[in-house]
Amino acid sequence: MALPSLYVHVPFCVVKCGYCDFNSYVVDDAAVMDRFVRALDLELAAVAPPSVPPTVFVGGGTPTYLDAARFESFLAVLRTHVELDRVAEVTIEANPESLDRTKAQLAFDAGFRRASVGAQSFDAARLRFLDRAHDAAAVGRAVADLRAAGFENISLDLMFGLPGQTVAEWERDLETALALEPDHLSCYHLTFEPGTRLTRDHRQGRVAANDEDEDKRMFLRTRELLHARGFEAYEVSNFAGPGGPCRHNDHYWLQGDYIGVGPGASSHAGGWRGTNLKAVEAWAQAVERGLPPTGEAETLTRRQRAAEAVWLGVRRTAGVDLVAVARRLGVDPRAAFEGALRRVTAAGLALCTGDSLVLTEEGLPFGDAVGTAFLEDV
Numbered sequence: 001m002a003l004p005s006l007y008v009h010v011p012f013c014v015v016k017c018g019y020c021d022f023n024s025y026v027v028d029d030a031a032v033m034d035r036f037v038r039a040l041d042l043e044l045a046a047v048a049p050p051s052v053p054p055t056v057f058v059g060g061g062t063p064t065y066l067d068a069a070r071f072e073s074f075l076a077v078l079r080t081h082v083e084l085d086r087v088a089e090v091t092i093e094a095n096p097e098s099l100d101r102t103k104a105q106l107a108f109d110a111g112f113r114r115a116s117v118g119a120q121s122f123d124a125a126r127l128r129f130l131d132r133a134h135d136a137a138a139v140g141r142a143v144a145d146l147r148a149a150g151f152e153n154i155s156l157d158l159m160f161g162l163p164g165q166t167v168a169e170w171e172r173d174l175e176t177a178l179a180l181e182p183d184h185l186s187c188y189h190l191t192f193e194p195g196t197r198l199t200r201d202h203r204q205g206r207v208a209a210n211d212e213d214e215d216k217r218m219f220l221r222t223r224e225l226l227h228a229r230g231f232e233a234y235e236v237s238n239f240a241g242p243g244g245p246c247r248h249n250d251h252y253w254l255q256g257d258y259i260g261v262g263p264g265a266s267s268h269a270g271g272w273r274g275t276n277l278k279a280v281e282a283w284a285q286a287v288e289r290g291l292p293p294t295g296e297a298e299t300l301t302r303r304q305r306a307a308e309a310v311w312l313g314v315r316r317t318a319g320v321d322l323v324a325v326a327r328r329l330g331v332d333p334r335a336a337f338e339g340a341l342r343r344v345t346a347a348g349l350a351l352c353t354g355d356s357l358v359l360t361e362e363g364l365p366f367g368d369a370v371g372t373a374f375l376e377d378v
């Protein structure tokens, strides 16, 4: 059995961005952060991840929001439980407003070799619209700090499809990002997530969604432009440059097992899926009492797992190996989801090539809809 990967969730942010529905809180209380670091130590001791998991990913929220002293304690806790120096890929998410040279060095010295910087946009008005706590120049400074510390694998997160955005404007963002010589790029289409400020503004008519055709042109232009610059689209939103694909995400998309620690983090083990309590207080209290901090859990049937395998995997450029799914789970998606398969192929959104289901050029922007067709047939 392959070992589980490790995900560590740091749930603090300096602001809550209007589009974001991740489990994050604006907290300015040192006692809460100290408690978080202590409870994380307890949770790691209780779940006992492999000392050398295939990958480690520290995300959020904003891991770099912790001040230098607490950031150092946090890294020391991780190193108590995991031999970071021996892990094949160790990633940390870094936000431009809170990363500095000291924290970049602390992370590198602790064993982090890959950093994912949330740039989102390089346009001042767009950054304000997104509630970002940094300006465009801070993204360049963050990349420079990481490089100076020794990081050779830096990814940038960008968003497109912002209200009123055109292909020309998006190309300028892509060019600015490329000028920073990233090793990997994630380009996400802005989605209106339930419960966010952005979705409320949209419903109340204050923010209009962008033109769908322009969004589709931006999506296709992204692939074309990045391909020409040596970045391979290995997933609908992810582009591998010199740093190669993100192994942690690939592990997740291939339905690997993972242990998630921290408030709201999810874990997966052979069809069992649990999600930790989301609130920092509730999560910490459970951990301190020696209880599992699980908020919700479910055990998926083999049929559900096969549908999820297609849903997770079809966004990868290589597609989903349906034969491998059948062998692994004992449910052949070609027989179990014949109807969904027929619908997505008849609509021209996906193609069965040999053993695999692959999105067509037409289907690429609709990867989620293709995957959802299988979930609906469970």
Ligand SMILES: C[S@@+](CC[C@H](N)C(=O)[O-])C[C@H]1O[C@@H](n2cnc3c(N)ncnc32)[C@H](O)[C@@H]1O
Pocket (backbone or CB within 6 Å): 019, 020, 021, 022, 059, 060, 061, 062, 093, 094, 095, 117, 118, 119, 120, 157, 158, 159, 188, 189, 190, 191, 192, 193
């Ligand atoms: C949850 S964030 C964590 C990273 C970090 N805190 C940051 O803000 O950069 C991970 C990435 O998801 C993307 N993201 C979050 N919400 C999104 C949304 N509603 N639509 C599109 N992309 C989104 C952003 O690009 C963001 O960098």
Ligand code: SF4
Pocket (backbone or CB within 6 Å): 012, 013, 014, 015, 016, 017, 020, 021, 022, 024, 060, 061, 062, 095, 118
């Ligand atoms: S996008 Fe990042 S910084 Fe903004 S609220 Fe979400 S996790 Fe925090």
